[in-house]
Amino acid sequence: MTETRHRTGRVRRSLGLLLTSALTAAGLLVTASPAQAESTLRELAAQKGGRHFGTALTVNPLNSDSQYRSIAAAQFSAVTHENEMKWESLEPQRGQYNWAPADSIINFAKANNQIVRGHTLVWHSQLPSWLNNGGFNGTQLRSLMENHIEVVAGRYRGDLYAWDVVNEAFNEDGTFRNSIWYQGMGRNYIEYAFRKAHEVDPNAKLYINDYNIEGINAKSNGLYNLVVDLLNRGVPIHGIGIQSHLIVGQVPSTFQQNIQRFADLGLDVAITELDIRMQMPANSAKLQQQANDYKTVVNACLAVSRCIGITVWGIDDERSWVPYTFSGEGAPLLYDGQYNRKPAWYAVYEALGGNDDPGGSDPGGSDPGGSDPGGSDPGGSDPGGPSGPCDVDYVVVNDWGNGFQGAIYIRNTGSSPINNWTLQFSLPNVYLNNGWNGDWTQNGSQFTVRAPSWNPTIQPGQRAELGFVAGKNGNVSAPNQFTLNGNVCS
Template sequence: MALFLVACAAYVGWDRDVGQADPPSGQDAPSLTLRGLMPGNVRIGAAADGALLDADPRYRATLAADFNAITAENAMKWANLEPTPGAYDWTASDRLISFAQENGQAVYGHTLVWHSSVPPWVSEEWSAERLRAALRQHVVTTVTRYRGQVWAWDVVNEVIAEDGSLRDSMWLRRLGPSYIADAFRWAHEADPDARLFINEYGVEGRTKKANGLFKLVRGLRADGVPVHGVGFQAHLRLDAVPEDPIGNMRRFAALGVSVAVTELDVRLALPAKPEMLLDQALLYQHMLRACLAVSTCESFTVWGFTDASSWISAHYPGYGAACLYDKDMRAKPARDLLLHELRTHADETPS
């Protein structure tokens, strides 16, 4: 990380003494938003917290100003959509769709099949036929409802184990590996125009898990399964910088798929010190630069843009401060450096 600090010292886009960037203001504000500077072929997105979307005007304003795409953090997960059999609750997901449409934003659907979000009424004791029918019903019903309103879906989420094999889940145990291809085919039938992604964590660099995902995607594509893209979650920390993310994404792109950074955050050991915020900013820049360097990178999404709604502290005790804005909705060095990277990219890209 020392090289990150050296590079950061050469950049003067924020107050280095306090590690705090000023938010855009005045007539220049539109040109200083992330969505305003993002290349036209790449969406810049954020995961949206439903409670804050309803309750906090500052949250809504920042989400609308900085991002031209949003992902439902929890509203579109199966356990939330269908808490009881056949009784769907579309309230939160419909509200997110409406917000996006009002603000000219694309919606990324998250997620159709995930081992950690299965309604409690779905039982592994069911027959394989009944389980498969329930899963198909969920996928088809959800994608059909939002046909033409969701540009891309995480069809299957986190199906790879750390050693690169398929994750041991209820779906694998009861349905076998074919459930992955089935889910993609069902989603494609329900909305032929939606982009369909496989989404995974721990695969941003050259890891065993990334190799396993590569083999899976290669096999699915060879079998004609409509896998259109690979999502790299990128839940990162300062002492584990991904190895060669550009080369890693490019090898997936060579399979004929798009790539996307889908859930980026960079957690810090608390309390976060100014120099840590600078290193964090450079790791955010590192991942944006990787996306922009790969011609098929379709979107770059941060997993919550404010520390006020970040999932990190609840799941990683002692860590936090992972987002572009702090809990009081003040921009941090990470956002400022993303703006700097986008301006630099625009200057270097032939018109």
């Protein structure tokens, strides 16, 4: 994926602010011009004590959606299989394994210099029917469990930095979940699983992973007491996975304190499945609260040195598990269904230390003198027209030769709201296929985008993010000028 960022001002030869960046095989952005490319989330996290910032991936969009792949490679340094490593996916029929989907994700991670979390070896859910309905006794269940660990962890030994060995072992009151494993072996199944995983993959970090353990409560207390006991008996457990499937406005006040108490046991802690859902439909207030909540979670992790990383449970809202699981709820992730960055993305970016204002201002600096240091205006004159309280960034997100995907960011730099806006610009040799976050029309080379009815206003200091897919004939240059309600944007 090639991402090219242009900020259009009064026309200058280089537009003053042209960035061209390309992804290396490691998935990092490398500048192709003197200007500085914006930092990625993975880069920023790495600068915070070597932490990772990861995502859960699923194989179908990874194999079919170029933008999904591009974002996954560019922004994230760790990968978790959303479903492809669960028992029913790997061994749907006893003794018959389907490795291809899991292998595909691991190969993608290797190609993009990403670490991989193994999720998950022992869980009560998403088991194949032959196992769930097999009527096995405790001795047989232990043999099946340990064989599964040997086969799966053995296959991927050296490819994964960590395993979620046991997943969701507790009830909300802190008692053990009455799973088939607990029914057959009692609480000892947890110890058996960790010892076997360490035997098979001795260099991997071994985690116990659960949800609703973000704050100090009965469930996290039950987990804490178990872990203390396991450590006292020399069981090889190295980390706590705090899933963090949260609700907007409900981040526990004891989140950081809870992370710290597990870290004080000498364990690593990771936020492993972060998403923050809301009652639909989304609106600006909910999205802002969501952004604040994401920042709170990131800051809680950054405040504890042994909180080694954060993984969000998916890339975009459309492919999230949330709407299919929680009726009437959704919009839990950093990107919306059209891969537009949401306020939550910018909140995470800022919490990780990003300060180059991605998409909103020139990361390379402005031209305070008002003249082009690289040469004269190719148009020979100022384009004219009234100057308005707006600036615009234009980004080529992906280019596949005869077509491309673009994004446009409009920022209100004035002191008053911009209502019922209309954006106009020219793109010769381009024909529109689809546009979103506005009502798009094309007349020859002239493009017009009108504010959508559900979001007609850009408040001071805020911005609108538009996207489109288009075909092209030959080379396409960035627009020389954008006008918003008749005013030329700077």
